Amino acid sequence: MVERYVMSVDQGTTSTRCMLFDHGGRLVSVTQREHKQHFPRPGWVEHDAMEIWKNLERIAPEALAQAGVVPEQVAALGIANQRETSVLWDRHTGRPVGRAVVWQDTRTDALVGELSARPDADMIRERCGLPIATYFSAPRVRWLLDNTPGLRERAERGDVLFGTIESWLIWNLTGGPKGGLHITDVTNASRTLLMNITTLAWDDDLLAFFDVPRAMLPEIRPSTETYARASRVLPGVRIAAALGDQQAALFGQTCFAPGEAKCTYGTGSFLLLNTGTEPVPSTHGLLTTVGYQIADEPAVYALEGSIAITGALVQWFRDGLGLIASAPEIETLARSVEDNGGCYIVPAFSGLFAPYWRSEARGIIVGLTSYITKGHLARAVLEATGWQTREVVDAMNADSGLALKALKVDGGMTADNLLMQFISDVLDVPVIRPMAAETVSLGAAYAAGLAVGYWADLEGLRRNWHRAAQWLPSMDPGRRETEYDNWRRAVERTFDWIKPAGK
Amino acid sequence: MACVPGPVQSIERAAAILRLLARGSGRLGVSEIAASLGLARATAHGILRTLQGVGFVEQDEESGKYQLGAALLHLGTSYLDVNELRSRAINWADALAARSGEAVRIGTPLDGRVLVVHHVFRPDDTLQALEVGALLPAHATALGKVLLAFDAGAAAALLETGLESFSRRTITHPRELSRALVEIREMGWASEVEEFTVGEAAVAAPIRGQGGLVVGAMGISGAVERLCDPRGRPKPTLVTYVRDAARAVSRDLGASRW
Ligand SMILES: Nc1ncnc2c1ncn2[C@@H]1O[C@H](COP(=O)(O)OP(=O)(O)O)[C@@H](O)[C@H]1O
Ligand SMILES: [Mg+2]
Numbered sequence: 001m002v003e004r005y006v007m008s009v010d011q012g013t014t015s016t017r018c019m020l021f022d023h024g025g026r027l028v029s030v031t032q033r034e035h036k037q038h039f040p041r042p043g044w045v046e047h048d049a050m051e052i053w054k055n056l057e058r059i060a061p062e063a064l065a066q067a068g069v070v071p072e073q074v075a076a077l078g079i080a081n082q083r084e085t086s087v088l089w090d091r092h093t094g095r096p097v098g099r100a101v102v103w104q105d106t107r108t109d110a111l112v113g114e115l116s117a118r119p120d121a122d123m124i125r126e127r128c129g130l131p132i133a134t135y136f137s138a139p140r141v142r143w144l145l146d147n148t149p150g151l152r153e154r155a156e157r158g159d160v161l162f163g164t165i166e167s168w169l170i171w172n173l174t175g176g177p178k179g180g181l182h183i184t185d186v187t188n189a190s191r192t193l194l195m196n197i198t199t200l201a202w203d204d205d206l207l208a209f210f211d212v213p214r215a216m217l218p219e220i221r222p223s224t225e226t227y228a229r230a231s232r233v234l235p236g237v238r239i240a241a242a243l244g245d246q247q248a249a250l251f252g253q254t255c256f257a258p259g260e261a262k263c264t265y266g267t268g269s270f271l272l273l274n275t276g277t278e279p280v281p282s283t284h285g286l287l288t289t290v291g292y293q294i295a296d297e298p299a300v301y302a303l304e305g306s307i308a309i310t311g312a313l314v315q316w317f318r319d320g321l322g323l324i325a326s327a328p329e330i331e332t333l334a335r336s337v338e339d340n341g342g343c344y345i346v347p348a349f350s351g352l353f354a355p356y357w358r359s360e361a362r363g364i365i366v367g368l369t370s371y372i373t374k375g376h377l378a379r380a381v382l383e384a385t386g387w388q389t390r391e392v393v394d395a396m397n398a399d400s401g402l403a404l405k406a407l408k409v410d411g412g413m414t415a416d417n418l419l420m421q422f423i424s425d426v427l428d429v430p431v432i433r434p435m436a437a438e439t440v441s442l443g444a445a446y447a448a449g450l451a452v453g454y455w456a457d458l459e460g461l462r463r464n465w466h467r468a469a470q471w472l473p474s475m476d477p478g479r480r481e482t483e484y485d486n487w488r489r490a491v492e493r494t495f496d497w498i499k500p501a502g503k
Numbered sequence: 504m505a506c507v508p509g510p511v512q513s514i515e516r517a518a519a520i521l522r523l524l525a526r527g528s529g530r531l532g533v534s535e536i537a538a539s540l541g542l543a544r545a546t547a548h549g550i551l552r553t554l555q556g557v558g559f560v561e562q563d564e565e566s567g568k569y570q571l572g573a574a575l576l577h578l579g580t581s582y583l584d585v586n587e588l589r590s591r592a593i594n595w596a597d598a599l600a601a602r603s604g605e606a607v608r609i610g611t612p613l614d615g616r617v618l619v620v621h622h623v624f625r626p627d628d629t630l631q632a633l634e635v636g637a638l639l640p641a642h643a644t645a646l647g648k649v650l651l652a653f654d655a656g657a658a659a660a661l662l663e664t665g666l667e668s669f670s671r672r673t674i675t676h677p678r679e680l681s682r683a684l685v686e687i688r689e690m691g692w693a694s695e696v697e698e699f700t701v702g703e704a705a706v707a708a709p710i711r712g713q714g715g716l717v718v719g720a721m722g723i724s725g726a727v728e729r730l731c732d733p734r735g736r737p738k739p740t741l742v743t744y745v746r747d748a749a750r751a752v753s754r755d756l757g758a759s760r761w
Contacts (some may be wrong), residue, residue, distance in 0.1 A: 027598040318687055325573070328586035415590040417635050435597045435626055466626035469633055 004075045005280045006454055007063065007237070008444040009056060009167050011081040012245060013102065013267035014315070018063040019441045020074075022456070026463040027064035027436070031059040038099060043106040043350070046099035046467070049087045052165065053172050057233050058304040060276055064234075071234050076226075078241035078448030080248035080440045081165040082267075085276040086140045088216070089149070089168065091161050097151065100165070101140045104268075104308060104350040109359045109498065111146075115139065120209065129190065129197040129279060129288030131357050134350065135306070137164065138193035138210040145212070158215040164188045167218045168244040171335040173230040173239060181228050184218040186240040186299055186439075190290040195220065197279050197288060200299060222293040224451040241447035245440045250302060252443025253408050253434060254462045261396070261404065263389060264440065265413035267312045268353075271305040271392045273400065281498055284395040285355025294450065302455045303399060305354040305392025309347035309363075310385040311413050316349075317381055323374050331418045332377035341376035342367040344490040345384050352494065355395040362497040366490045385413065386422040387487040406430045410439035417471075422465060425475035426484065435468040516542065517550050521571065524560060530568035538699070538701070556757070557713055558582070575729035583718045585620040592710065592721065596623050599748035602674045603741055605723040605730065606631070607748075609710070612654065613638065615661055617647040617720075623698040625725060641668050642680055643673045645707035649720035651680075652687035653709055672698045692746055693720075694713050694737045697727060704730040706737045708749035711758035721749045 006026055010017040015035065020028040033055040038046040064071065084103035089096045097169055100109070115121060116132045124132055130140070141162055145152045154160040161182055163171065171180035189195040189202075194212060196203035196336050202217055224241045241450060243251065246264055250272045253262040258276035272291065277298045279288045291302035314327045324330055346352075351359040365380070389407075397403050406429050412432050413419055424431040436442045449455040519540055531539075537547035550747060553646045554560040558574030574582060592609055599684055600607045600623040609621040617639040624631045628674070641647030641661055651658040658681075666675045687693045695705040707722025722745055731737055 024601065026601045027594055030594055144592045162671075326584065326587050326590075327582050328590040331586040332584050412590070415593050416586070417633075435601055435623065437593050437597060466601070466624075466654075467628050468600065468626075470624070471633065 002073055004073050004454065005067070005069060006076050006078065006445040006449040007060070007074050007234070008078045008080065008441040008448065009060070009169065010057070010245060010248070010441045011052060011079065012436070012440070013082045013085075013104075014018060014311075015442060016052060016059060018056070018059045019285075019438065019445070020063055020067050020069060021442065021445045023029050025436070025442060025446070025461070027438075029063045029069075030438075031062040034061050041107075043109070045102040045105040047085065047102055049089070049096040049100045049165070049168055052100075053169065056169060060233050071237050074234065074237045075233060075454040076238045076240035076250075076448035076452040077230065078243075078446070079166050079169060079239070080243050080245045080444035081169070081188070083188060083244035084137050085248065086137045086144070086162065087165065087167055087168045088141070088144055088155075088160055088162055090154075091159060091182075092177055094172070094180075097148065097160060098144070101144065103135055104312070105140070106134045106350050106359065107144045108134045111139050111143055111148060112359055115234075117211070118209075123205065124193065124209065126281070127196055127203060128193055128407065129281070130193055131172065131287075132193065133357055134359050135308070135353060136191055137162075138206070138212055141212050142210050152213070155216040156213045158244060160216055161218070162212075162216045163218050164191070169173050169225065170239060173232055174228045175231045176306070182218045183194070183221050184229060185221055185223045186290045187223055187244040187247040188242065189220045197290070200290070200293070204426065217446045224292070224447045225371065226451055238448075238452055240449075240451035241444055243292060243444060243447060246272055246304070247290070247302070248441075248443035248447070249410055249439045250274065250291055250440035250443065251447055252409060252436065252441070254401045254458070254465045255408070256458045256462065259400075262408040262410065262439070265310055265385065265409060265411035265419075267310070267315070267412070267414075269307040269310040269385065269389065271389070271396060272302045273304075273396055275301050275303055277301065280399075281361070282395075282399050284398045285357060286392070286399055287354070287397055292447065294447075298404065303396065304398055307385075307388045307392060308350045308353045310388065311383050311411075312349065313345065313347040313384060316347075316412075317378070323377070326413060327412075329371050330378050330381060331416050333375055334382055334418055337379060338374035340379040340383055341372050342369065342458060343372050343376045343380045344487060345377070345380040346494050347355070347384055348494040354392050356491075358495055360498040361494040362498055364490065364494050366493060367486075382419045383422060383487075385419060386426045387484065389423055390426045390484065392462070404429060404434055408432050408434065410434065410437055412437075420469075420471045421474075424471040424473045426480060428473045428475075428477075428480065430473070432467055432472045433469040435466040437468075455473035509532070510691050511532045513550060516546070517554060518542065520550055521559065521575075524569060524571050528565055529571045530566065532566075536569065553677075565609065583712055585618070588710070589621040589720055591755055592621060595748045595751045595755075596621055596721065598720070599723065599744055600624070600626055603723045603744045605725040605741075607721070607723055608634070608646060609719055609721045610639065610644075610650065610707075611719045612650045612657055614639070615641060615657065615664065617641055617644060617650060621718070640667060640669065640699065643669050643695065643699040645693045645705040645724070646720040648683060648687055648693040648695070649707045649709050649722070650717070652693065653717035654682040658684060667701050670697055670701050672696065674698065692742055695724075696731060696735055702727055702736065705744055706730065706745045708746045709753075710749050711753040711756070713757040715758055721745070721752060
């Protein structure tokens with residue numbers, strides 16, 4: 001009998017990965033390609049959607065070749081994607097309209113300010129579970145429609161389509177201009193500000209509020225379901241799952257029961273807590289979002305603490321400042337000193353997300369003295385991720401009324417031992433990494449495999465979860481308190497930096 | 504030996520390019536380099552790309568011009584940061600632990616010993632402690648013997664300082680160690696059966712970077728009963744898992760032949 005595998009695509013903020021997994025959920029092959037980050041103006045972040053598609057066209061066949069596998073052996077394909085990043089494209093030519101506007105982009109801050117000031121803005125959070133912020137798709141689509149001549153008319157006619165990256169990839173995989181399928185999954189739709197969090201459908205009031213035409217929107221589908229077979233790149237392979245990357249990681253960590261949580265450390269970091277089949281509103285600055293929906297079963301919801309900039313700060317240290325040659329060298333540099341030397345970096349590059357939601361905040365470095373070296377700065381870079389985690393965990397504990405007992409982690413930054421130890425120290429709980437650092441990919445594969453019967457049920461997947469590493473807290477409680485206090489004072493200093501226009 | 508080849512032309516040209524870049528004050532474009540050395544533009548470009556790939560030259564993004572690379576200044580020190588090695592190997596280390604059912608370690612050389620730079624727990628969810636940062640004796644561990652086998656200088660230095668005994672089965676005779684290292688080079692992997700800890704065995708294989716340079720060793724370790732057959736030899740399937748994983752990491756690091 002020929003061996004069969006499940007393929008996943010993780011279209012992340014910094015790169016696209018393609019992986020094959022076997023029945024034991026074990027990695028069989030992996031290929032990866034970074035794409036260019038475009039920063040055309042302060043606060044603007046863009047990707048070339050065509051470049052991302054070409055990367056996938058290249059790495060998917062490479063992943064098959066690496067394992068000596070043919071498309072017929074691929075039982076299903078699951079897609080996980082960077083969320084909220086918005087692409088508009090021409091359905092007739094398949095060409096994107098300008099570059100994709102990335103989730104970190106803050107060009108809509110003035111628009112967001114205007115929209116938030118409207119009297120009917122109050123209904124938004126209740127209706128879709130999200131605050132109005134530059135982070136989500138709707139203001140971005142509105143901005144593009146307002147700022148590209150003729151675009152609104154084309155969108156209203158359905159000639160221009162909107163999608164997050166999974167929509168764009170599925171449309172292309174299923175034929176593009178020649179009959180491509182225009183769909184999104186509930187988890188991605190739950191990040192647009194346009195979907196009703198209870199009915200899981202596009203909401204007319206929300207569409208009217210943001211003035212986004214329905215004709216350009218994809219159809220909302222469950223996270224696991226055989227949507228179609230690919231007609232290009234992986235001909236004949238069933239596309240059987242799509243999830244936002246953070247939700248895919250929740251799935252990959254097998255957090256299937258209410259109360260189970262994970263935090264994924266990549267470009268940004270995202271703590272998600274499974275809250276079961278009812279949406280739970282937050283009173284502490286967290287988001288209510290869809291965790292996953294398996295076929296026609298009821299959706300499972302999650303509370304989310306979103307941190308915009310964690311790995312991206314390391315990336316900036318590398319590319320923007322040129323102080324290291326590769327991201328992992330941040331640990332080497334940080335270990336060259338004992339502590340942060342009194343220096344703190346608050347990376348409010350895109351404003352601050354959870355629990356603050358301050359679009360007007362901007363990043364700062366405080367505590368600079370002649371004593372500070374690049375080693376101290378490297379420490380401060382890593383510690384920023386630790387303290388931001390502490391803030392969202394505090395919010396999560398307050399919202400759920402329960403104290404987190406251990407933190408399950410995954411993502412590229414979990415290779416950093418110094419960072420993982422620091423997170424355990426500041427949370428004062430064990431930090432646990434499962435035996436699949438690429439949990440996003442694994443989750444997308446699990447969801448797709450489940451949809452086509454490659455895996456039987458959730459319990460079977462749970463048995464694949466094993467602890468690969470664990471860090472235990474060892475920080476002196478007094479020091480933890482002092483440092484946390486310093487951090488919070490640093491955060492306050494980022495507020496109100498961007499002034500409303502005309503003031 | 505079949506025949507002694509003459510000087511390799513492309514290496515001579517690469518050396519000339521490096522000299523040229525070292526001599527000039529500023530950066531040079533590919534045409535300037537080609538013209539200075541009397542090379543076809545395509546030839547110069549090919550050599551520059553290769554030198555760039557190994558970090559010996561760098562290209563300025565805006566002007567497209569070339570200059571000497573930072574790696575040249577650090578030729579003596581390890582060219583792959585250990586934290587980067589961990590990042591690049593982490594996926595395959597996890598997969599190896601899942602396949603073999605054993606704990607995985609990655610080691611690099613440090614002052615004649617083995618520095619554990621990555622550790623994945625045995626996947627049975629029992630209580631285990633992270634051993635990243637631990638130092639192991641080179642001659643008494645599979646990881647260490649792999650590192651010694653592909654670094655003649657380190658092996659010679661260790662033989663001079665003497666071989667400490669940790670158990671009845673530790674290799675303590677220089678000649679025996681030399682023989683073992685020859686065998687490891689031939690087989691492409693090493694084992695350790697109760698040579699460091701009684702009741703424990705291990706298997707390891709080299710991780711290679713560009714050009715085949717060994718930059719670390721990767722392997723599994725655990726109870727002798729699980730790792731070895733009744734005759735006390737490492738089980739072939741486990742050896743295959745270890746070698747495949749080390750090869751996958753090597754491929755990722757740009758070692759093309761392994
Ligand atoms: N060893 C490390 N220490 C700190 N940060 C790291 C390390 N390795 C990778 N990173 C950071 O992790 C991010 C990449 O992780 P990944 O999970 O691939 O992110 P994404 O899915 O958002 O693209 C980058 O921002 C990089 O700077
Ligand atoms: Mg990711």
